[in-house]
Amino acid sequence: MAQKKRAWKLQEFVAHAANVNCLAMGHKSGRVMVTGGEDRKVNLWAVGKPNCIMSLTGHTTPVESVRFGHAEEMVVAGSLSGALKVWDLEQAKIMRTLTGHKSSIRSLDFHPYGDYAASGSLDCNIKLWDIRRKGCIYTYKSHTNGINCLRFSPDGRWIASAGEDGLVKLWDLTAGKLLADLKLHTGPVNVVEFHPNELLLASGSSDKTIKFWDLENFNNVSSTEGDSVPVRSIYFHSDGTCLFSGGNNILKVYSWEPSQCYDTVPLAWGEVSDIAIAQNQLIGASTHQTNVCVYVVDLQRVQPFGKVPHEDGNCQSSHSSSGRRSFITERPPTQCSRQASVPKEDQNETTSSSPDDDRESLADIKNPADYNEIFRPKSTLSHSPPRNVEPFLPPDEGMYSSSNxxxxxxxxxxxxxxxxxxxxxxxxxxxxxxxxxxxxxxxxxxxxxxxxxxxxxxxxxxxxxxxxxxxxxxxxxxxxxxxxSAVQKPPMRGPSNPETPDVSANDFLPKHIGxxxxxxxxxxxxxxxxxxxxxxxxxxxxxxxxxxxxxxxxxxxxxxxGNTKTAIDSAISMNDPAVMVDVLNILNSKQALWNLDICSILLSQLGDLLNSKYESYVLTSCSSLKILLKTFGPVIKSNMESVPSIGVDISREERAKKCNMCYIQLGAIRETVAKRHSVPGKLGNVYRELNLLMQTLD
Incomplete structure (x- = not known):
């Protein structure tokens, strides 16, 4: 049997009428891409399909940078003139046009859980934007050359920026100040990425090295040996086991404590623009003039994930014994001494574009079938349905043999x-x-x-x-x-066996004949x-x-x-009440799994199950509502009664937003419960108990 390929070219297609300037993958699914070009358009694509899903127009200069939101429901694009446009993909319309940069925007990122975005420009400035209020919250100034890349930390407290000046800078959002300068690179820094869990930062540079930084003491942990090509793209594996590095026609897999190259995969992808991971496959995309090329790497044939792990155990997470603290991603409350108003210097230079600019920005859906499948929500709380989970096949293999x-x-x-x-x-x-x-x-x-x-x-x-x-x-x-009869149920039988004795058709005929x-x-x-x-x-x-x-x-x-929220989103999108009941039973048995995120997602499903004709569905829904009200009822009530905070407190605003959503949905459920609390029997007792718990929200 021929050995299976480790990597192959999936597709190549013409993406724009002029040169493609930028490309970004959707890292949540690994199945969507967004590109920006000299033709001043932003185009959306499904990986593996050559047809454009949607084209976003409205920029008056070439598009220089693009980025998906974390849930892949938004896209932000920055242009040569320094203008940003934010698009709502589910509604197929523009949300905001933001201006303020004096030169080309080179990098963009969305806050992990707030309605905020950050942009880095050739004007050496980093701006933090409030998408809802169309304003610049703060401008961070310290780089002496253009910003090549910036990223929010997983907890949303910091921004890391990489500059042409060879520096990596770390910024504290709540304090509005520079935390640290990381200065060991000897060439322009092209990309930075935070570890998904630990307080660790990786930076890749044109000096052909990747450096790892400890964010507790801002010291260098390790550095890779000088490579043959500059580092253009890096990405941590979702479990933090290793780091993938994309250079010119090569993919490398690294650990950092100690620094070690696990594997090297030659690829003809040129200078890769972005990489993502989906279904044990790494998807890399690169651009060349007007074309986009997509490549696939089977991670099950790449160490440390391959079938032949290192005998010395290096395929395990070698950094797990470092004792380094993790990011706190539970969104703890933050304090900020800055005023809520925009500073004067920002007020003068960050005025939003006129409404006419937004009206001229159009979202042209080219492929309605793919658009509805990928971006159109199935319910008000199920934003984007799950992407296709089937792995991509090599071009010369009819069946994909994998342990997945x-x-x-x-x-x-x-x-x-x-x-x-x-x-x-x-x-x-x-x-x-x-x-x-x-x-x-x-x-x-x-x-x-x-x-x-x-x-x-x-x-x-x-x-x-x-x-x-x-x-x-x-x-x-x-x-x-x-x-x-009304209570008769069909008999449950196993598969038929032609050799089974004493079985005839008469055994299945009605027993009472008139x-x-x-x-x-x-x-x-x-x-x-x-x-x-x-x-x-x-x-x-x-x-x-x-x-x-x-x-x-x-x-x-x-x-x-380990991604409970994604699993619940997937169960909701299946639109199968039986599956949803199974998920709720697990959550009810492990009450520690509940949080405000899950509550806001599941409340509409609980309301639907309350109206089910199956008693088991109704009882499961009631059990979930009891847990929710006992655990989060006081939290929801206190947030509804609290006065607005002074300053930028992203955690508190997000918590209040979720509590408000839960309160509205609980109000609708409360009406249903109030109508049924007089029902006799077991269900009536359950409804009466729920009605009493609902009163804690008053």
Whole structure:
């Protein structure tokens, strides 16, 4: 068998009518790109597809830098004239036009959880923008040459900037001052990246080295050996295990304590513009004149993730024993002594563009199908639906053999129809149990795939009788006699076995027949018709359960990777109440998993489940609401009653925003509960208890 490729070229396409100046990947999904060009347009693309999804126009000079928001629901673009435009991709419209820089904007980034953005320009200045108020909050001045790159820290407190002057600078947002100058590079610094967890910063330079900085004492931790090419792009793996470095026609994988090169992958991608990771694949994109090239690297064949790890154990996180503190990403409250008003120097130079500029900025949707799939939200709280999770295949491989079982699952079931939704019986007090088959990420395939490919509705399949080869009178008699009672359920049976003894069609016929004539007429119904009807019902139900198992496996894979919020977003986008109930049961069993983020996301789902016709769904929703009200009711109430803060307190504003969202949704749920608190029985008791807990919000 031929050895599988480690890397390959996925696609090349013409992106703009003039030269492409900038490109950025969507790092949340790794499946979308945004480009800016000399033609003054900003174009959006789905990785692996050659057609433009949407084109954003309105800049009057060439676009020099672009950046996705962290949830990939916004794009900001900076131009040669120093103007920024922020676009809402879900609404397909421009949000803001911001001006103030005196020269080309070279780098952009969004705050990790606030409505703020930062820009670095050739005018040597860094500006922090409030997107909502169209204003510049602060201007940071210290670089003596242009800004090549800037990034917010994961906790949103700092900005790191890389300059043509060879310096890396660290800025404190709340204090509005320079924290540290990092000066060991001997050439222009092209890129900086924060470690996703630890207080660590990496910087890549034209001096062909990457340096790692400890952000507790601002000392240099280590430095890579001088490479043969300048470092253009770096990116930490999501679990912080290693750092990927993209240079001219090469990819390298590094550790830093001690400094070590794990692996080197030659690639013909030129000077790569940006890299992202999705489904154990690294996606790199580069530009050349009007073209964009996309390359894929299979990380399962790259150390330290490959099948042959280092024998000395270096494939493990070698920096985990450093004892370095982590970023606090729970958004703790911050204090700021600066006034809320914009400083005078910024007021004079950062006036927003006129409304006419916004009206001239258009979002032209080129590919409605891809746009609706990627950017159009399915609900008010589910911003962007999950991207395609299927890995990209090498051009000469028909099947992609990989240990990523979730990817296999998505691929082998991609041609199946949308499964029919139905109730799942489960205990309301216990979390859902995933079978051994699901735990191993193995899909449950229908025994009769041809019949399962086009399943009828479950109820029709279970209740619709076969066509008798007899008179119309016989047909009527059979239908009436074979109708199940209101409480009757179809028997659950395993796959059919032709060698099973003592099994006949009579075992599945109705047991109570009105008369001897009816019995004779039923005998005229062929065994093949009866078995066909039973098989259709079985196949339909099996398809439903198989689809549900597949969805649970996908959510489980995201959950176990440590990203609970992404797993919940994925479950919501599946639009399957049964899957949502399974997720809620797990959250209810582990109450420590709840936070304000999850509350604001799930409240609309809880309201929908309260109106379900299945009692188990309603009880699960009520259990979640009890936990939410007991844990976060006082927090929500106190934030609704608090007075506005003075100064820039991003954490407090975000917390108040989420509490307000929760309060509005709880108000709608409260009306439903108030109408049903007089219902008799167990549900009535639950509704009355919820009604009392709702009063804590008054």
């Amino acid at each position: 079982n979730i990817s296999k699952l998505s691929r082998c079931t991609s041609n199946e129809p949308e499964p029919v939704r139905g109730p799942v019986t489960k205990s309301q007090n216990n979390p859902p149990q995933i079978s051994k088959q699901a735990a191993n990420h193995q899909p449950a395939s229908p025994t009769n795939s041809q019949q399962a490919s086009k399943p009828p509705a479950v109820q029709k399949a279970l209740h619709k009788p076969p066509k008798p080869q007899n008179t119309p009178q016989a047909t009527k008699t059979y239908v009436e006699s074979s109708k199940p 008369s001897g004539d009816d019995r004779k007429r039923l005998q005229n119904v062929s065994e093949a018709d009866i078995l066909s009807s039973l098989t259709k019902g079985h196949s339909a139900m099996l398809t439903v359960m198989s689809g549900r198992s597949r969805n649970i496996q996908i959510v489980r894979a995201m959950w176990t990777s």
